[in-house]
Amino acid sequence: MAGFRTHVTVSTICGVLYGAAIKPMGFEPATAFLAAGVTGVGGMLPDLDSDSGIPVRELTGLAAAVLPMLLIPRLTNAGVGHESMIVAVITLYFLIRYVGAYVLRAASVHRGMFHSVPAMAIAGLVVYLAYDSPDVKIRLALAAGVMIGFLSHLVLDEIYSVDFNGVRIRLNSFAGSAVKFVSPSWFGTCQCYLMLGGLAWLALRDSQQYLK
Numbered sequence: 001m002a003g004f005r006t007h008v009t010v011s012t013i014c015g016v017l018y019g020a021a022i023k024p025m026g027f028e029p030a031t032a033f034l035a036a037g038v039t040g041v042g043g044m045l046p047d048l049d050s051d052s053g054i055p056v057r058e059l060t061g062l063a064a065a066v067l068p069m070l071l072i073p074r075l076t077n078a079g080v081g082h083e084s085m086i087v088a089v090i091t092l093y094f095l096i097r098y099v100g101a102y103v104l105r106a107a108s109v110h111r112g113m114f115h116s117v118p119a120m121a122i123a124g125l126v127v128y129l130a131y132d133s134p135d136v137k138i139r140l141a142l143a144a145g146v147m148i149g150f151l152s153h154l155v156l157d158e159i160y161s162v163d164f165n166g167v168r169i170r171l172n173s174f175a176g177s178a179v180k181f182v183s184p185s186w187f188g189t190c191q192c193y194l195m196l197g198g199l200a201w202l203a204l205r206d207s208q209q210y211l212k
Helices: 004-025 029-042 045-049 053-077 082-107 117-130 136-160 186-211
Strands: 162-165 168-171
Touching: 004 029, 004 136, 029 053, 029 136, 045 053, 045 117, 045 136, 053 082, 053 117, 117 136, 117 186
Parallel strands: none
Antiparallel strands: 162 168
16 A cells, blocks of 8 residues: 555645646646645545554544645625634634544544545545535546546555565555455445535536526
8 A cells, every 4th residue: 555655745746747738728827826735635635544543633624734725715695704713613623624624533444435436536526516616627627636636646655565576466464455446344335425426416416506
């Protein structure tokens, strides 16, 4: 299994390449930079279920800082006042940083559904819904970015589960536990797909207002 530092390095490289790739497509430099950033963050997200406290602490701290910022355009469009917005951002920070971290440690299992293709789609939908913009292309670019970073983590874990010993290839106990669609726990799998379905429905409803 790849280490946390390896995942950060690879997802950061993916982010730089992704940001550079979408800039010529008509996106503003700031959008390309933001897309690169969420791609880098996406590569760390599967480690939210880590048995070690370090990834969880670092990632929840990062998520607590990034998610409220992504929500600022949505709060602005909703007519939330300046003071109320500050309160909302601070409240979200503490909820994600402390309450969210506690729930993750209590409810998640390492290499469970956090390490899966449906979880990758959930990450993309969360970013799509969090960032409110009349330009759907920007939202899709950010959602795609976090999914690319997430996928880099899953693929790396699968690569590190293969032992190349001369011409003989051996799989360790983690093989097939990252790039998957279901987990041994049907309860966890059902929860994941229910969340995915709910977020997909919200994203569809949210997009319809811009397609009218």
